[in-house]
Amino acid sequence: MRARPQISASILNADFSQLGREVERAADAGVDSIHLDVMDGHFVDNLTMGPVVVESVRSRTSLPFHSHLMMSNPLAYAQRFAQAGSDLIVFHLEADDDPGAVIAEIERAGKRPGIALNPETPADAAHRWLEQVDLLLVMTVHPGWGGQEFIVDVLPTMRSLRAEIDRRELSLPIGVDGGVNLDTIERAHAAGGEVLVVGSALYSTDGDLSPTVTALRAAAEGRTATETGAERT
DSSP states (O other): OOOOOEEEEEGGGSOGGGHHHHHHHHHHTTOSEEEEEEEBSSSSSOBOOOHHHHHHHGGGOOSOEEEEEEOSOGGGTHHHHHHHTOSEEEEETTSSSOHHHHHHHHHHTTOEEEEEEOTTSOGGGGGGGGGGOSEEEEESSOTTOSSOOOOGGGHHHHHHHHHHHHHTTOOOOEEEESSOSTTTHHHHHHTTEEEEEESHHHHTSOSOOHHHHHHHHHHHTTOOHHHHTOOOO
């Protein structure tokens, strides 16, 4: 049985002029977590937010904060993002730092570690770390920019990872990040994705986000918006 789909709101696509309110808008709509995309301008060709931004919006909701460190040196920043209010800190296996050291540093800070895989990274690169992390985030776009199209070629990687996690009888959820919308979310969920990161497909909606969140959950489970009473956006 597939796990219940969780919607994680990526504020990378929110209105940065009122970021606190945008976090509240997602929380009020019933999302399960807030996803914070941290880009260093080196690991990826973009520069976004640092610990001060995480800290500035932390008081706006009690929902879990997932800080996704798209950084070359996550080891140097793990403590800072933990202190800023991150609950789960995700770093890339493709980063320069030793994954074991980063995991240990995150745990020392009293937070939960997660690992992320770029689209081209093979599934077995994550195998040795599956017992040591709380989220396995699979990128379905090339990291660095919001609004990209979902890369369907990553779906076999997700299915392989889901099978390996199940074989080991782990409770580790798979996250899916990139191009997740009403047209792609069912495939992402069917391939084993449980934590579904949604950015532009969520924040392109004005006003109340509840109908969009409801429609996304329904689509993930292969149901129609009519069955939930929500309109597709």
